Amino acid sequence: MNYIEIKDVVKRYSGHTALNGVSMSVPKGCIYGLLGPNGAGKTSLIRIINRITHQDSGEVLLDGRPIVDDDVTRIGYLPEERGLYKKMKVLDQIVYLARLKGMPRSIAYSEAMAWLERFNLTEWAGKKLETLSKGMQQKVQFIATVIHRPQLLIFDEPFSGFDPVNAEQLKQEILRLNKEGATILFSTHNMESVEAVCEQISLINHSQVVLQGNVNEIRRSHKKNIIAVALEGDAKLPERPELYSILPAQDSTQETMVKLQQGVNVREAIAWLNDNCPLTGFHEILPSMHEIFIDTVNNTKTSQNEEA
Amino acid sequence: MKKLKLIIAREYKAMVMSKSFILTTMLMPLLIVVCGGVPALIGYLNDAGSDVEKVAIIDESGRYGAAVTDTELYQFVALKGDTASATNAREFYDKSSGDLAAVVVIPAAVDQGAPVTVYSESTVNISLKDHINRELSDTITRAKLASYGIEGLQEMIDNSTVDVDVKSVKWSNDGSENESSTEIAMVLGMVLSLFTYMFVLMYGAMIMNGVVEEKTNRIVEVIVSSCKPFQLMMGKILGIGLVGLTQIAVWTVLVSIVMGVCGSIAGVGFGIMGDNSVMLGGAAQQAAASVDEDTMASIMRSLFSVNYAAILSCFVLYFLGGYLLYASLFAACGSAVDQASDAGQFTSPLMFIMIIALYAGMACIDNPSGPMATACSMIPFTSPVVMMIRLPYDVPFWQILVSLLLLYATAAGTVWVASRIYRTGILLYGKKHGFKDLFKWVKG
Numbered sequence: 001m002n003y004i005e006i007k008d009v010v011k012r013y014s015g016h017t018a019l020n021g022v023s024m025s026v027p028k029g030c031i032y033g034l035l036g037p038n039g040a041g042k043t044s045l046i047r048i049i050n051r052i053t054h055q056d057s058g059e060v061l062l063d064g065r066p067i068v069d070d071d072v073t074r075i076g077y078l079p080e081e082r083g084l085y086k087k088m089k090v091l092d093q094i095v096y097l098a099r100l101k102g103m104p105r106s107i108a109y110s111e112a113m114a115w116l117e118r119f120n121l122t123e124w125a126g127k128k129l130e131t132l133s134k135g136m137q138q139k140v141q142f143i144a145t146v147i148h149r150p151q152l153l154i155f156d157e158p159f160s161g162f163d164p165v166n167a168e169q170l171k172q173e174i175l176r177l178n179k180e181g182a183t184i185l186f187s188t189h190n191m192e193s194v195e196a197v198c199e200q201i202s203l204i205n206h207s208q209v210v211l212q213g214n215v216n217e218i219r220r221s222h223k224k225n226i227i228a229v230a231l232e233g234d235a236k237l238p239e240r241p242e243l244y245s246i247l248p249a250q251d252s253t254q255e256t257m258v259k260l261q262q263g264v265n266v267r268e269a270i271a272w273l274n275d276n277c278p279l280t281g282f283h284e285i286l287p288s289m290h291e292i293f294i295d296t297v298n299n300t301k302t303s304q305n306e307e308a
Numbered sequence: 309m310k311k312l313k314l315i316i317a318r319e320y321k322a323m324v325m326s327k328s329f330i331l332t333t334m335l336m337p338l339l340i341v342v343c344g345g346v347p348a349l350i351g352y353l354n355d356a357g358s359d360v361e362k363v364a365i366i367d368e369s370g371r372y373g374a375a376v377t378d379t380e381l382y383q384f385v386a387l388k389g390d391t392a393s394a395t396n397a398r399e400f401y402d403k404s405s406g407d408l409a410a411v412v413v414i415p416a417a418v419d420q421g422a423p424v425t426v427y428s429e430s431t432v433n434i435s436l437k438d439h440i441n442r443e444l445s446d447t448i449t450r451a452k453l454a455s456y457g458i459e460g461l462q463e464m465i466d467n468s469t470v471d472v473d474v475k476s477v478k479w480s481n482d483g484s485e486n487e488s489s490t491e492i493a494m495v496l497g498m499v500l501s502l503f504t505y506m507f508v509l510m511y512g513a514m515i516m517n518g519v520v521e522e523k524t525n526r527i528v529e530v531i532v533s534s535c536k537p538f539q540l541m542m543g544k545i546l547g548i549g550l551v552g553l554t555q556i557a558v559w560t561v562l563v564s565i566v567m568g569v570c571g572s573i574a575g576v577g578f579g580i581m582g583d584n585s586v587m588l589g590g591a592a593q594q595a596a597a598s599v600d601e602d603t604m605a606s607i608m609r610s611l612f613s614v615n616y617a618a619i620l621s622c623f624v625l626y627f628l629g630g631y632l633l634y635a636s637l638f639a640a641c642g643s644a645v646d647q648a649s650d651a652g653q654f655t656s657p658l659m660f661i662m663i664i665a666l667y668a669g670m671a672c673i674d675n676p677s678g679p680m681a682t683a684c685s686m687i688p689f690t691s692p693v694v695m696m697i698r699l700p701y702d703v704p705f706w707q708i709l710v711s712l713l714l715l716y717a718t719a720a721g722t723v724w725v726a727s728r729i730y731r732t733g734i735l736l737y738g739k740k741h742g743f744k745d746l747f748k749w750v751k752g
Contacts, residue, residue: 014748050533052735069536077533081737083526088322099314100534144530 002061003028003152003183004049009058011044018044019055020207026185026200028063031178033198033215034187035289037297040204042187043080046154049185050077062152073102076150080157080187082141084129091116091125094144101148108147115143119169135166142170146177153177156187171197191290203293205300211292219286222295225260226285227269232278243269257285311535315543316550319518323551333555337562361409363436364400368416375447376412376440384412397427412440419448493700494673500623501669501696508630508692509662511552512638516651518544519642519734528734537731541643542723545635552631553624560620619699622708629715630692634658636719636726643733644741653742665690669697676701686711688718725750 004026011019019041026032036042047053049060051072060067062074084093091112098108116122119139124132129140138161146153155174159167175197178184186198194201195215203211211218226247229237237246237256243264247257260269266284273279287295323329365386367373373386385408387400397411410428418424424440426432453461519541522528531540641654668690672681676698684694685703691711695703732749733741 047735052529052532052537072534075533077530079526079529079533081526082530084530085322085527086525087326096314096318097530097534100311100531141530 001028001064002026003030003063004185005059005061005064006045006049007059007061009045009048009055009060011041011048011053011055017207019048021058022204022207022209023058024202024209024212026183028183029178029181030200031174031184031186031198033194033201034185034204035189035191035194035201035293036204037189041207042204043156045204046077046079046156046185046187049152049154050075073148074150075152075154076101076145076148077154078142078145078156078158080160084137084141084144086130087128089126089128090121090132090140093129094140094147097144098147101150103148111147112143115147119143134161135163138162139166139170142173146173150182152183152185154185154187157189158186159188159190159193191288191293194289201289203296205297210300211296215289218292219289222287222292223284224287225264225266226257227260227266227282228255228257228285229273229277229279230255230281232280235278237273237277240272243272312539312543312546315535315540316547319544319547320550323514323548324554329551329555333558337559337566341566362404362407364404364408364411366397366400366411366413369414369418370416371451372414372418372444372447376443379439382409382436382439401427401429410436414444418444419452496619496700497676497697498670498673500619500699501666501693504623504627504630504692504696505662505666505669507552507556507627508634509659511548511631512634512658515545515548515635516638516642516655517648518548519639519730520645520648520651523643523734523737524646532734537734538727541636541639541727541730545632545639545723549628549631549635552627556624556627622699623696625712626692626695626715629688629712629719632719633688633692633715633722634662636723640726640729640733640746643730644746646737646740650740654746661689662693665693669694672697682707686714688715691715728752 002025004024006022006024009019009022010017022041022045024045034042034045044053048055049067051067051069062071088096091109094112094115095105095108098112099105103111113122113125116125121136121139124136129137132140142158145155153174158170158174162170171193174184186194188194198215200214201212201218202209231237231254237258239246242261244258244260247259249256258269260266270279270282273282360381360383363382363384365373365376365384367386376384378384397413401408401411409430410426410432413425413427415422415424424444426437426440450462453465522531522540528540637658638655641651641658642648644654645651665684668680668684672678672684672694675681681694681698684690685698685707692715695708695711728750729746733746
């Protein structure tokens with residue numbers, strides 16, 4: 001069951017096309033990564049899901065039916081460029097934003113207090129926002145995003161502006177919300193976090209989806225047949241050009257990277273190594289999302305240049 | 309609707325609770341009272357604090373010296389003419405060892421037009437000169453009239469001096485007569501017109517700054533993911549408009565209280581003014597002197613003859629219409645820029661129109677029913693200011709109706725245009741935009 005279904009969405013601004021036939025399915029309860037370089041169209045897509053702007057053509061379905069304005073109460077959105085009213089008190093601010101999302105005042109109030117306590121901000125509830133540190137302001141912003149228990153959470157670069165400790169706390173909160181049933185749409189450049197938390201991704205480049213699917217499957221399908229081999233002691237890996245080529249050492253680890261020749265399968269190579277070297281261990285190296293991201297973006301660039 | 313209410317409430321609360329609002333609301337009337345009252349008070353203290361000064365009179369004419377009577381400030385001492393003359397005035401002054409403030413010499417030929425001279429080491433106070441001038445002129449005029457030996461001449465002259473008082477009376481439809489005052493209508497119109505002008509500019513700027521603040525704070529994207537940009541814009545405009553009405557209400561109450569208090573102690577007030585007008589010179593003195601009980605009563609009657617309820621409700625209607633019209637445009641200006649300091653290129657045409665409206669209004673004071681005034685009170689961009697000038701002069705009802713309809717229709721139009729600019733502008737950062745972009749956004 002897909003919670004969001006985006007079908008062939010096109011959005012044009014005067015002069016350029018921000019989204020050109022984008023389709024995407026986000027299963028219910030999934031943590032979904034929306035990736036892409038700056039200006040690719042991620043924010044345009046997120047704004048359409050949030051009903052801030054409207055698509056020129058195509059469909060956006062939420063929970064199986066076309067999305068309507070009232071659905072925004074079921075969405076929590078943390079934009080990349082975010083802020084709050086500096087002169088407003090922390091608690092008032094959270095309650096105000098919660099009520100804008102349709103929460104009754106008394107519930108918004110008690111929920112806000114509970115969240116402030118969870119983030120150790122209780123004593124700041126009556127203070128003006130401008131008196132808080134930047135990290136605390138970010139936490140207040142996070143509370144304001146999730147307080148109305150949205151079924152869909154959209155985070156645009158959620159970890160920017162957080163120190164590692166707070167970023168970890170934030171990540172745990174996001175995972176907890178996901179466990180409680182929220183579907184999460186992540187927009188980020190931070191590829192490590194994508195590998196760590198996202199089950200599925202869409203990579204958008206130049207207004208189009210260029211890569212889509214399950215993270216593990218994508219990594220496997222992009223594998224370059226590289227395995228890391230560890231040998232006993234100072235033993236050196238013999239050259240076997242017909243089986244593999246040895247890649248130049250990148251760091252001081254004991255492992256040696258070898259790239260298998262085309263047509264050679266892993267089992268074959270390992271069998272030979274096992275027979276001929278003091279093999280202590282091996283594992284296949286899957287490309288990181290970071291590499292796949294850069295490769296894919298560069299590939300689309302070159303193919304576009306060729307077209308032009 | 310619920311969201312709009314929430315936004316209005318937030319804007320209202322944020323503004324009304326701010327220190328600057330509380331200060332201006334409470335202090336503005338005080339400031340006006342202080343501005344008006346301080347000069348009078350200073351003059352009063354100035355007079356009250358000083359000692360009575362002695363002034364010597366050398367009366368060479370031998371007849372008119374006694375005519376100059378003592379005042380609260382000056383005591384006049386006559387010096388006998390056989391020992392004293394203009395030539396030895398200095399001796400008397402020196403001999404007095406600082407006891408004398410001045411020496412007045414009345415020449416023998418004073419009734420032939422010879423000037424009276426006041427000698428002093430310091431600059432002669434203008435109120436002293438005025439006092440001597442008045443008392444001597446009166447006495448000498450009387451003496452001259454008496455010298456003709458015509459019986460009852462004084463009475464004849466008094467009777468033939470006529471000061472024509474022009475009183476305006478307004479006929480109302482029910483046949484009753486109301487004493488009206490053109491001056492009061494004029495002042496009232498000017499005050500209301502300036503008020504509208506000031507308020508629209510002040511609150512327009514507030515709206516614009518609010519919009520720019522939300523944009524630079526980057527809260528705007530958070531808010532519009534919960535409500536429509538139109539709701540956010542209207543919420544701000546209406547919320548701050550309510551703040552304006554609150555301010556008007558508070559000021560109306562304060563002014564009514566002050567007027568009530570002033571009315572009950574009017575006598576005392578005018579007494580003080582009468583005293584002080586000495587320092588304003590002879591003309592004011594005479595004016596103050598002529599404010600007798602009759603004219604006071606007529607001023608009060610005229611003040612109360614004005615239909616405040618009708619004017620105030622018209623004022624509120626025009627104020628709201630003009631406010632909506634300009635505030636929405638100011639909001640659009642704010643949405644198109646990243647910082648308030650960049651907004652000048654968009655706001656200057658608005659300011660220009662407002663200033664034209666003000667000048668048109670001031671020009672209409674002389675002829676509030678003329679074609680120019682009528683036209684400007686119909687054009688929506690100038691009508692809120694110009695109609696204020698005309699209101700106290702009983703504008704035909706149909707004109708008010710048409711002008712209000714035009715104003716509100718145009719305001720609805722500017723709100724629509726502004727909302728188109730706003731919803732695009734608030735989400736665009738970084739690039740500077742021109743009028744061309746705004747037109748593009750309006751077209752969608």
